Amino acid sequence: MSIVQAQNLSHQYGSYQALDNVSFEIQEGQCFALLGPNGAGKTTFVKIMLGLQNPKSGSLNLFDQKAGIAEARAQIGYLPEKFSFYPYYKVKDTLEFHAAVSGISKSQSGSEIELAMQKLKITELANKKLSNLSKGQLQRVGIASLLLGNKRLLILDEPFSGLDPIGIKDLKDLLRELKKSNITLFINSHILSEVEPLCDHFGILNRGQLLVVGEKNQLLKGKSLEDYFSEIVQ
Amino acid sequence: MNNRAFFLLTWNTVQKELRSKSFYMVIAITIGMLVIGYSIMQAFREQIQVEGGPQMLGNGQLFWIYYAFINAWSVFLALLFGLGCVRSDISSNVIGQLLAFPINRTWYLISRVLGSWLLVGFYQLLSFLLTAVLFFDAIKEIPVTAMILAPMISLLPTLAAVILGLFVSLWVGKAPGMILTGLAAMGGSWARSVFADAENAFANLSLLKVVGLILWIVIPRFAAPHSIVQNFAETANTEIAWVDISQFGVATVMIFIITNFVFKRRGF
Known part of the structure; x- marks a missing residue:
């Protein structure tokens, strides 16, 4: 079942294009990482998921309902940065x-x-x-x-920020445990080394554009996430 | 949103304001001013009586002067709380977390308004009780209906002030908001004095007059509900100002509707 469905999602802040025609889907039970440098549009995407921003165009559905409605938010857990x-x-x-x-x-x-x-x-x-x-x-x-x-979907915005090494390990263990119980995880991060062992799918955003999206192993083809990321973004 | 969540959000509003020093300061200032004002009045009255001077105001009349003073302070306090009740969530970045929960934005606003209003209501009740103690002898002269109505009617302008403060806080911070609402309230009061008895309010329109007319129509007439109490108090032959009361009600409801409309579309 599709938990997140983004279709041609665009958003601007004045003349700044925060999201440009972004489309992808996340299936139930996946651990999806949305990666990108600062200002790529990751937080804007999360805000639209939570109903804190309305997109200028396109659509975003959660659990087959319009993102932002109370019924959808009732099934979401959100951890801000x-x-x-x-x-x-x-x-x-x-x-x-x-x-x-x-x-x-x-x-x-x-x-x-x-x-x-x-x-x-x-x-x-x-x-x-x-x-x-x-x-x-x-x-x-x-x-x-x-x-x-x-909760069916957990949205974690830079979850490792501010945690000490033990805290990071504990969180990783917890997220692995949650993954096993079929909870969908959406991680928004730029700390690639922490995200790589956890996620099974990822997308890379840069200047509002979704450069790649898909299954981790198919995209990386043996490369490290760090190498792949810098290759794609540069 | 469930009842427990609504109660928690309302109580949270009260907690937030109870932590601000301004609430305690206003209470302390009010108590101080009421007691000191009363003592000065009594001393002045005794002095005049000894020297055979002119007749001072009776305690019954003084009671109503105090009533007006408490109401003016309450509106000020309500504006202050209205300006801060949502703004503080925005400035502390808590609003994003709160609205990410399955909380309906309208109910969130209502809980913030209700919490602020409850607190101002408590302040008003405390001030009225103190006034009643100070003027204990005069209370017998005041009609019972007016005595019961006075604190209840006073809650209406404070509700309107909380809503007006909340509306302004969607655009500006607490200090500029206070100046802006203060100017608007003074402008509204000035406009009322100019247009209330004007035969043709729309004659000879100038820019200042247009601004005055807008304020007259848009800003709730905070003093209007008190005409009900004055009517029952029989201190003067005051008619109940039904037109002004209607404007007060409609303007207050409209401001809340616009606030809710803007808030529901606002990105955080």
């Missing part, structure tokens, strides 16, 4: 808030929050305020919030 929330909220309150606005019942949310905190090794931070957390700890809270509810 810099997870930020109200600094006076405690970790547990933050996760409770995320569970509530995701539509998870109060009776169900308690156990889910406990489990998510255990998986991300932040149980001892439960009663700490977000303002007292390090960047890496904050990112872990953001990742924990993704595990709440039955």
Whole structure:
């Protein structure tokens, strides 16, 4: 089943072309990486997926519904590059808030929050305020919030940013585990070395144009992602 | 959006404002001004009575002056909260995360307005209670209906002010927004004094007059609902200003509809 369907998607900010006629599909259970240098249009694509931006032309469907509608967003988990929330909220309150606005019942949310905190090794931070957390700890809270509810698609915008080596390893393990449970992963990144072992499909965006898209092994043909990327972008 | 999420978002609005020092400052200033003003008035009155001077205002009349003062401050506070309730989410980048959830944007706006309004309502109630304590003797002279209506009617202009502040905050920050809404409110008040009794408001149009007419039509007439309380208070032969009240209601609803329309199409 097609989870993401982009057709001739274009978007401009004034005269700047952020996305130019982008078309591709992501199937259920895939781990898809959208790669590109800074300013390539990756974040704009994510914003359209989340309904935070309306495209100027073209269409983007999630789960066969128009991206942005509440029914589609209910099935998405989103981790921004810099997870930020109200600094006076405690970790547990933050996760409770995320569970509530995701539509998870109060009776169900308690156990889910406990489990998510255990998986991300932040149980001892439960009663700490977000303002007292390090960047890496904050990112872990953001990742924990993704595990709440039955999400079918996880959108991770530069997920490795701000994490220490142990944090990166933990996140990679977690993403592998999620992949096994048939959750579709959409990773937006420019740290190619971290993304390469995880993704099975990728696309490269540059100046709003989708240069390549497809299955990783078919595209790379034995090359490293880093070499292939610089070849394509240059 | 489910009820729990709506309640959490509304409560979150209250929490955000409770953390801002401006709320406590305004409460402290209000209490200070009410108590000091009352003490000065009483001392002044005793002085005049001793020297056989002219008759001062009675406590009943002073009560209504305090009522007007509280309402003016409440509108200011409501504008301040209205300007910040969504703007703070935008400036802290939390809005993208919030709107990525299955939250309906209209309900998000309503929760922000409701939270800010609840807080201003609490401030008003506190101020009225303090005024009632200060003028305890005079309360007996005031009709019961007016006493009950006064705090309830006062909530209407503050709701309109929160919505107006929210509308302005979609384009400008808190400080310029405060200046802009302050100017608009003063302009609206000036326009009201000019056009309310004008035989032909559209005669001899000049640029200034056109601006005044626009303000007169567009800005909710915050003072209009108070004519109901004044009518029941019998302090003066005040007619209920139904035309102005209708303008107040329609303008407030229209501002919310436009705010919602713009917000739903805004990219974050």
